[in-house]
Amino acid sequence: MITFLLRRAFYLILTLFAVSIGIFAMSEIAPGNIAINSLGNTITPAQEASFNAQNGLDQPAVTRYIRWMIGSDWRAAGLIGYPVRQIYEADLNRWSWWGALPDGTLFQNYTDDGENMIRVERLADGSTRDVPLGPEVWKTDAEGFPVFWGVDREGRAAMWVRGDDNEAWTLGKSTWRSSKGAPRAYIPLQKGLLRGDPGVSFFTRRPVAETLVPRLMNTLLLAGIAFVVVMPLALALGMLAGLNEGRFLDRLLSISSLVATATPEFASGVFLILIFSTWLKWLPGAVVVTSDTAIFERPQMLVLPIITLTLIELGYVLRITRASMVEVMRTNYIRTATLKGLPQWRIVTKHALRNALMAPITVIILHVNWLIGGIVVVETLFGFPGLGRYVMEAALFKDVFAIEAATMVLVVIAVGTQLVADLIYTYINPRIRYT
Amino acid sequence: MAVIEQPATLTAPARPSVWGRIAAVLALLGRSRVAIAGLILVGFWVVLAIFADDCIIRPACWVGGGSDGTVVSTPWLARYSPFEQFRGRNLEGPSADHWLGTDRNGRDLWARIVQGSRIILVLAPISVLIALAIGGTLGLIAGYFGGQIDELLMRVLDALMAFPQILLYLIIIAALGPSAVNVVLAITIAGAPGIARLVRSLTLDIKTRDYVAAAQTRGESPWYIMFVEILPNARGPIIIDAMLRVGYAVFAIGTLGFLGLGLPPPSPDWGSIVNTGRKFIQAGHPWDALWASLSIASLVVGLNLLADGLSEELGRYR
Numbered sequence: 001m002i003t004f005l006l007r008r009a010f011y012l013i014l015t016l017f018a019v020s021i022g023i024f025a026m027s028e029i030a031p032g033n034i035a036i037n038s039l040g041n042t043i044t045p046a047q048e049a050s051f052n053a054q055n056g057l058d059q060p061a062v063t064r065y066i067r068w069m070i071g072s073d074w075r076a077a078g079l080i081g082y083p084v085r086q087i088y089e090a091d092l093n094r095w096s097w098w099g100a101l102p103d104g105t106l107f108q109n110y111t112d113d114g115e116n117m118i119r120v121e122r123l124a125d126g127s128t129r130d131v132p133l134g135p136e137v138w139k140t141d142a143e144g145f146p147v148f149w150g151v152d153r154e155g156r157a158a159m160w161v162r163g164d165d166n167e168a169w170t171l172g173k174s175t176w177r178s179s180k181g182a183p184r185a186y187i188p189l190q191k192g193l194l195r196g197d198p199g200v201s202f203f204t205r206r207p208v209a210e211t212l213v214p215r216l217m218n219t220l221l222l223a224g225i226a227f228v229v230v231m232p233l234a235l236a237l238g239m240l241a242g243l244n245e246g247r248f249l250d251r252l253l254s255i256s257s258l259v260a261t262a263t264p265e266f267a268s269g270v271f272l273i274l275i276f277s278t279w280l281k282w283l284p285g286a287v288v289v290t291s292d293t294a295i296f297e298r299p300q301m302l303v304l305p306i307i308t309l310t311l312i313e314l315g316y317v318l319r320i321t322r323a324s325m326v327e328v329m330r331t332n333y334i335r336t337a338t339l340k341g342l343p344q345w346r347i348v349t350k351h352a353l354r355n356a357l358m359a360p361i362t363v364i365i366l367h368v369n370w371l372i373g374g375i376v377v378v379e380t381l382f383g384f385p386g387l388g389r390y391v392m393e394a395a396l397f398k399d400v401f402a403i404e405a406a407t408m409v410l411v412v413i414a415v416g417t418q419l420v421a422d423l424i425y426t427y428i429n430p431r432i433r434y435t
Numbered sequence: 436m437a438v439i440e441q442p443a444t445l446t447a448p449a450r451p452s453v454w455g456r457i458a459a460v461l462a463l464l465g466r467s468r469v470a471i472a473g474l475i476l477v478g479f480w481v482v483l484a485i486f487a488d489d490c491i492i493r494p495a496c497w498v499g500g501g502s503d504g505t506v507v508s509t510p511w512l513a514r515y516s517p518f519e520q521f522r523g524r525n526l527e528g529p530s531a532d533h534w535l536g537t538d539r540n541g542r543d544l545w546a547r548i549v550q551g552s553r554i555i556l557v558l559a560p561i562s563v564l565i566a567l568a569i570g571g572t573l574g575l576i577a578g579y580f581g582g583q584i585d586e587l588l589m590r591v592l593d594a595l596m597a598f599p600q601i602l603l604y605l606i607i608i609a610a611l612g613p614s615a616v617n618v619v620l621a622i623t624i625a626g627a628p629g630i631a632r633l634v635r636s637l638t639l640d641i642k643t644r645d646y647v648a649a650a651q652t653r654g655e656s657p658w659y660i661m662f663v664e665i666l667p668n669a670r671g672p673i674i675i676d677a678m679l680r681v682g683y684a685v686f687a688i689g690t691l692g693f694l695g696l697g698l699p700p701p702s703p704d705w706g707s708i709v710n711t712g713r714k715f716i717q718a719g720h721p722w723d724a725l726w727a728s729l730s731i732a733s734l735v736v737g738l739n740l741l742a743d744g745l746s747e748e749l750g751r752y753r
Contacts (some may be wrong), residue, residue, distance in 0.1 A: 262682065262686075266706070266728070267689070274725060391602065392694055396609070407606060
């Protein structure tokens with residue numbers, strides 16, 4: 001049993017590793033230019049090169065993968081000679097990276113002429129003061145150039161070369177700004193996905209995690225309610241159909257569940273909106289969230305999204321339950337029970353139920369993959385601010401770090417539930433062999 | 436003394452002709468009311484797609500001229516071109532002129548829906564066929580050779596299957612951009628692992644049969660055995676699976692279109708008609724969203740009913 005679990009967990013990690021490489025390869029290495037996607041197709045080659053350097057996109061794929069997974073701050077700290085730290089600046093409402101001197105003072109660096117490095121020290125009240133550094137800070141690197149590693153004013157680890165007039169392009173509010181004396185090389189600072197920091201969105205320029213976490217909570221709420229509605233309903237109806245095999249009730253339930261499941265979510269959602277919102281005017285046809293608690297203040301907003309999700313999931317589970325019930329009712333021990341003269345309800349509840357539920361319970365959990373697809377569509381259709389819509393919009397705007405992070409979270413959920421399904425299955429079916 | 440009667444000539448059992456087999460399948464379908472309902476729904480859209488305009492007798496528009504307006508086809512069942520804009524007739528309800536109404540650009544909705552059926556009925560089978568070719572080959576290789584190759588292939592395919600399909604679509608389309616080719620590519624990549632699994636398990640079973648051993652003894656190459664001995668004998672479940680997959684593919688193409696990741700406008704893709712049309716529902720013009728939703732729902736339901744009825748009838752005689 002223990003070896004079985006360990007083996008499963010090992011494969012889980014292996015799969016996630018392969019998946020993460022796949023996601024990374026498809027979204028970052030694949031054709032399609034992140035600079036042009038983020039900045040528009042009017043940028044000059046110099047601006048593109050500068051953007052790529054500042055965001056570490058010119059580095060080899062392996063370096064970028066490691067930065068995405070376990071971060072780059074430790075590597076930067078080694079080069080700078082001081083640890084780097086991420087702090088939240090409340091007055092500017094943003095996260096930023098600073099180097100930390102041994103006495104705890106936070107600093108960033110800049111230079112105007114490529115000769116005199118300036119250290120900007122952050123004081124306790126949030127103001128800064130400039131401290132000029134002497135020429136001794138320039139260190140000779142492996143290739144013989146005098147270089148200085150520090151944290152630049154944008155919060156990236158950066159390498160300046162002495163006497164360099166390198167030009168950097170940054171996109172300000174609306175115009176491009178060119179600055180002389182810019183660093184030669186950058187390491188964008190990031191803690192890495194495994195440490196809870198999947199990077200900064202190219203689109204919103206905010207940390208991805210900041211948006212992703214509340215969105216995930218909203219989605220879990222929606223999916224959780226849908227799950228709680230679907231499960232008992234589908235199991236009960238499936239059993240009803242299975243017990244009445246071949247009769248009218250069975251035909252009706254089977255056909256209508258097939259229709260419900262085959263209809264794409266956006267189509268059934270449109271039908272529901274037209275019926276309940278436009279025609280009957282009972283329920284709102286969109287989810288409008290104005291505050292964090294709006295969902296709880298107007299729960300009727302959630303009714304149509306949940307019904308849509310229910311429809312698509314219901315049919316599948318119902319059909320599995322029905323098939324499983326039909327199979328169990330044909331077994332010898334059920335026939336024996338019938339011949340003993342036990343009442344029908346007793347046979348069903350005492351003998352058939354447990355065995356008939358085995359398959360559907362596993363299937364329901366394995367069905368999370370499908371539920372995620374439904375959630376993306378339903379959230380888009382109803383404007384629900386969840387993870388599904390987030391990943392969809394990230395894909396539309398090619399917001400690479402957001403796609404990567406949201407996809408990884410969803411895959412972890414999908415793969416994790418598969419493990420849970422395995423565990424539940426081995427628990428309710430002791431006959432399974434641990435291979 | 437018993438005399439063993441020798442038959443005069445040894446005749447192989449007559450192999451039914453192609454038409455005979457099609458007739459047998461139709462007869463099988465005819466027994467299931469579910470399958471007939473499916474056949475009617477699917478047949479309705481297939482007829483509309485084929486006879487939407489005169490493209491069937493004008494090969495010039497087969498090679499991609501029909502959609503960008505360089506080759507102007509004469510509409511038949513579609514009645515109008517899906518791109519023609521009628522001045523001053525935006526967002527109208529159904530009328531005698533425009534059976535299903537017009538969209539916000541004054542284009543005839545019936546024409547767009549009918550032409551949309553052609554797009555979806557071409558792309559869905561193509562993507563399933565490509566997925567069958569790739570997934571089938573991988574499954575045959577994994578099942579037939581076994582060992583390390585099998586282990587490696589199955590690990591990679593497991594990782595692909597761990598992806599919720601929608602994410603696969605999103606990542607691929609986000610990286611490559613929305614176009615018909617990329618939609619087919621995305622659906623192929625998402626579908627191939629499932630097919631490979633099925634074919635692998637069938638191969639593992641068929642590999643142990645005597646006729647495979649005979650072929651091996653004859654010294655046939657592994658590829659010959661895989662594609663000539665094993666594959667034809669595994670066709671039954673593969674065909675049923677492929678029929679279901681056409682339904683999924685239609686579903687997926689519609690979903691991608693709805694998410695704005697399908698065919699770029701102005702192509703009359705059902706999903707994108709719903710996507711643009713839903714913004715006018717509150718304004719009292721539900722027709723775009725309604726008709727396109729009904730169309731895709733009826734087509735997918737039809738395909739599912741067909742596959743369901745067929746597999747049920749086949750199962751009954753097995």
